[in-house]
Amino acid sequence: MHRNLFLSRKKYWILVFCFLTIVYFSLFKKNQKFETKAQVIHVALASCGSSRIDETFNMIKSSVINTKSPIHFYIFTEFENQDLFKIEFKKWPRNFVKKFNFEFLEPEFPKSNDIDWKGMYAPCSAQRLFLPSIMKNVDSVLYIDSDSLVLKDLKLFWDQFKDFDEFQMIGAAWEAEQESLSYYNSSINVPFYGKKGINAGILMMNFTRMREFEFIEKLIPYAKKYTNLRWGDQCLLNIVLHFNPKIVKLIDCSWNYRLEHCRFLVSECRNAENYGIGILHGSRQVFKKTNFYDEPIFRSVYKFFNQYDFELDSKSEIHQVMTKLFLENKVTNEFCGLRKNLFLKSLQINLL
Numbered sequence: 001m002h003r004n005l006f007l008s009r010k011k012y013w014i015l016v017f018c019f020l021t022i023v024y025f026s027l028f029k030k031n032q033k034f035e036t037k038a039q040v041i042h043v044a045l046a047s048c049g050s051s052r053i054d055e056t057f058n059m060i061k062s063s064v065i066n067t068k069s070p071i072h073f074y075i076f077t078e079f080e081n082q083d084l085f086k087i088e089f090k091k092w093p094r095n096f097v098k099k100f101n102f103e104f105l106e107p108e109f110p111k112s113n114d115i116d117w118k119g120m121y122a123p124c125s126a127q128r129l130f131l132p133s134i135m136k137n138v139d140s141v142l143y144i145d146s147d148s149l150v151l152k153d154l155k156l157f158w159d160q161f162k163d164f165d166e167f168q169m170i171g172a173a174w175e176a177e178q179e180s181l182s183y184y185n186s187s188i189n190v191p192f193y194g195k196k197g198i199n200a201g202i203l204m205m206n207f208t209r210m211r212e213f214e215f216i217e218k219l220i221p222y223a224k225k226y227t228n229l230r231w232g233d234q235c236l237l238n239i240v241l242h243f244n245p246k247i248v249k250l251i252d253c254s255w256n257y258r259l260e261h262c263r264f265l266v267s268e269c270r271n272a273e274n275y276g277i278g279i280l281h282g283s284r285q286v287f288k289k290t291n292f293y294d295e296p297i298f299r300s301v302y303k304f305f306n307q308y309d310f311e312l313d314s315k316s317e318i319h320q321v322m323t324k325l326f327l328e329n330k331v332t333n334e335f336c337g338l339r340k341n342l343f344l345k346s347l348q349i350n351l352l
């Protein structure tokens with residue numbers, strides 16, 4: 001009697017064990033959306049308020065169009081925006097949506113009485129500085145501003161993490177390639193990195209190293225000391241990098257191509273000219289606005305992705321669509337319009 005009871009208990013536990021194993025594996029499998037063992041590219045972005053949301057859709061769309069590897073997006077946005085993303089993704093072809101994963105994260109800043117993190121520069125752009133502490137389980141990401149369009153396979157960008165030396169944890173491009181074009185050289189009165197300062201719009205971030213380095217803890221005192229920051233958190237990042245230059249890895253300008261690289265007489269980004277633009281960054285709202293820096297060629301590329309035809313299947317079709325957009329947007333041979341061929345070539349290189 002006693003012995004039987006013991007046996008049945010044992011069987012019972014074996015059953016429970018089997019059951020739990022099955023549950024565990026079926027759940028685990030569900031989370032593995034990507035079937036292949038391909039390297040997943042992790043991309044973080046922040047999109048607060050409603051005015052930037054279209055830009056963000058196009059950023060995501062262009063990344064997926066041009067990247068063969070699966071991408072996992074970490075989307076920082078307010079709760080009320082989440083449905084808008086889901087509705088947009090539903091409009092895209094199913095096999096296209098299968099190529100990426102996404103998760104939403106609520107914008108989150110350290111509690112502070114004396115620093116307005118959220119209001120610093122554009123809404124929630126300062127978010128990027130705090131990613132390492134919020135995304136505790138993530139090793140590394142590419143941080144990409146929502147006003148950007150990805151024109152090359154992000155794997156080529158991601159692979160540059162391998163080039164970091166033992167101290168480097170943040171990859172960033174110069175604010176401008178030429179000193180005379182950098183705002184840091186002429187009009188900024190806070191310390192900044194190197195001779196030209198870096199642009200914070202596109203960053204490679206190794207969170208594991210940033211956490212170890214206590215990056216955020218090191219940043220806060222600077223935020224208290226320097227209160228008049230022309231470009232908000234980008235200036236703050238420059239200040240930290242000024243005092244800790246070893247942690248930066250300079251990345252090529254073609255991965256953060258802005259109007260500084262084509263607008264002015266001395267503008268140049270040689271690698272983009274030779275090998276195409278990697279990420280087109282529409283800072284100063286150049287994808288949308290027509291005032292101040294009017295760059296119809298940036299607007300044309302933006303519209304190309306905005307109205308992207310998922311059926312496009314030849315280089316000549318891209319040429320046709322772009323020629324039409326150049327006409328509609330009145331692209332001339334002025335300023336960045338002079339480099340029409342570079343923009344066109346960049347779209348054609350990778351797209352098909």
Ligand SMILES: *[C@@H]1O[C@H](CO)[C@@H](O)[C@H](O)[C@H]1NC(C)=O
Nearest residue numbers: 139140161162206207208209
């Ligand atoms: C980030 O740094 C950690 C610690 O040095 C390293 O183990 C990891 O491979 C790095 N991540 C990438 C993507 O290089």
Ligand SMILES: *[C@@H]1O[C@H](CO)[C@@H](O)[C@H](O)[C@H]1NC(C)=O
Nearest residue numbers: 178179180181182185186187
């Ligand atoms: C900026 O850089 C240029 C070119 O290197 C240099 O001549 C100039 O003195 C620097 N400072 C300002 C304020 O432009």
